[in-house]
Amino acid sequence: MRLKCQILMKGPGPSEATVGIATADGEEELVVDTALIDDDGLEIGRVLEKTKDRALVELPRESASGRWRVWVPRSTLAPA
Amino acid sequence: MILTDREIEIALERRQISIEPRPPREALSSTSMDLTLADTFAEWLPRHGLPIRPGARGYVYSEIARELQRRVKRNQYTLSPRAFVLAWTAERVSIPVNSRLAARVEGKSSLARLGVGIHITAPTVHSGFEGQIQLEMFNFGPNPIVLDAGMRVCQLIFEQTVGTPEKGYHGSFAKQAPGKRKRTRTR
Numbered sequence: 001m002r003l004k005c006q007i008l009m010k011g012p013g014p015s016e017a018t019v020g021i022a023t024a025d026g027e028e029e030l031v032v033d034t035a036l037i038d039d040d041g042l043e044i045g046r047v048l049e050k051t052k053d054r055a056l057v058e059l060p061r062e063s064a065s066g067r068w069r070v071w072v073p074r075s076t077l078a079p080a
Numbered sequence: 081m082i083l084t085d086r087e088i089e090i091a092l093e094r095r096q097i098s099i100e101p102r103p104p105r106e107a108l109s110s111t112s113m114d115l116t117l118a119d120t121f122a123e124w125l126p127r128h129g130l131p132i133r134p135g136a137r138g139y140v141y142s143e144i145a146r147e148l149q150r151r152v153k154r155n156q157y158t159l160s161p162r163a164f165v166l167a168w169t170a171e172r173v174s175i176p177v178n179s180r181l182a183a184r185v186e187g188k189s190s191l192a193r194l195g196v197g198i199h200i201t202a203p204t205v206h207s208g209f210e211g212q213i214q215l216e217m218f219n220f221g222p223n224p225i226v227l228d229a230g231m232r233v234c235q236l237i238f239e240q241t242v243g244t245p246e247k248g249y250h251g252s253f254a255k256q257a258p259g260k261r262k263r264t265r266t267r
Contacts, residue, residue, distance in 0.1 A: 015212050
């Protein structure tokens with residue numbers, strides 16, 4: 001499964017990018033390896049739980065606010 | 081349970097762990113594998129006494145990083161006493177989520193006795209990790225320490241996990257919440 005994301009900046013690491021994602025309660029940022037990003041978004045594995053319009057996913061890295069798991073709008077997901 | 085050198089080699093052969101470029105055999109010890117330092121560093125510039133509040137609503141890491149983080153690429157970096165810098169391993173590490181492994185990145189005694197540490201609080205390399213490992217390097221000693229790209233800087237200790245994490249679980253109960261698995265009939 002892929003999660004839509006916006007690349008905010010390169011780095012900090014040599015193979016990393018800082019990306020922004022939309023969560024159910026606002027924007028979130030995380031630093032990820034660029035190999036996990038493609039045109040469809042960020043690779044995140046399978047959805048852990050879902051409701052009518054939200055999905056619980058585990059991010060590949062800890063977010064800037066310290067979260068690993070976040071609820072995201074289902075509209076921001078795409079099959080891998 | 082911690083993997084021994086032979087088990088680390090087996091895991092690499094079976095692609096339960098991937099480390100690129102693959103370290104030479106000499107990088108192994110009885111229960112760890114050494115990794116080396118990349119040539120990229122990221123320094124934090126002082127914010128003239130203004131605090132950073134990572135727990136505040138509206139905290140935006142990328143704004144802080146654009147304002148205060150300076151990335152440098154060089155083959156030698158001098159870490160002054162009481163200084164802190166982000167660095168990375170030269171090797172890309174991948175621990176597939178279904179490999180039933182995780183790792184810890186730890187420092188090396190040879191650097192620790194000089195006052196150099198490589199992580200503050202988060203040594204865990206989680207199941208599913210992929211990338212170059214970030215190091216939080218600091219110098220507690222009284223003397224500047226020159227860090228050379230390519231030097232042995234940390235060690236990975238691999239451990240078996242109990243089960244596969246939920247994000248990578250594709251078993252027959254994958255769609256059922258824990259505690260709600262159906263009983264199967266037996267004759």
